[in-house]
Amino acid sequence: MNTTRTIQAAECLAALLDLAREHDDVNYVEVELLLAASHHRLARREAPQPA
Structure with a gap:
């Protein structure tokens, strides 16, 4: 999943919340946990990778 799709998924989960x-x-609470997990995955993917 690319960053754009991850952001779209997070926005959908926020709307569900x-x-x-x-x-x-x-x-x-379950929706909130899904939203937090989505944000966590996005942060990990956008974090700089060690060389």
Whole structure:
């Protein structure tokens, strides 16, 4: 997955998190964990690699 797709996925998860917070029947903690994992993966991919 490239950076653009990762960012798009994170934006989708953020939108899901917003929706989850508006509805009682959605576990927003799980959505929040997915969002955090997505940001973590993006940060690892963009980190400078040792030579």
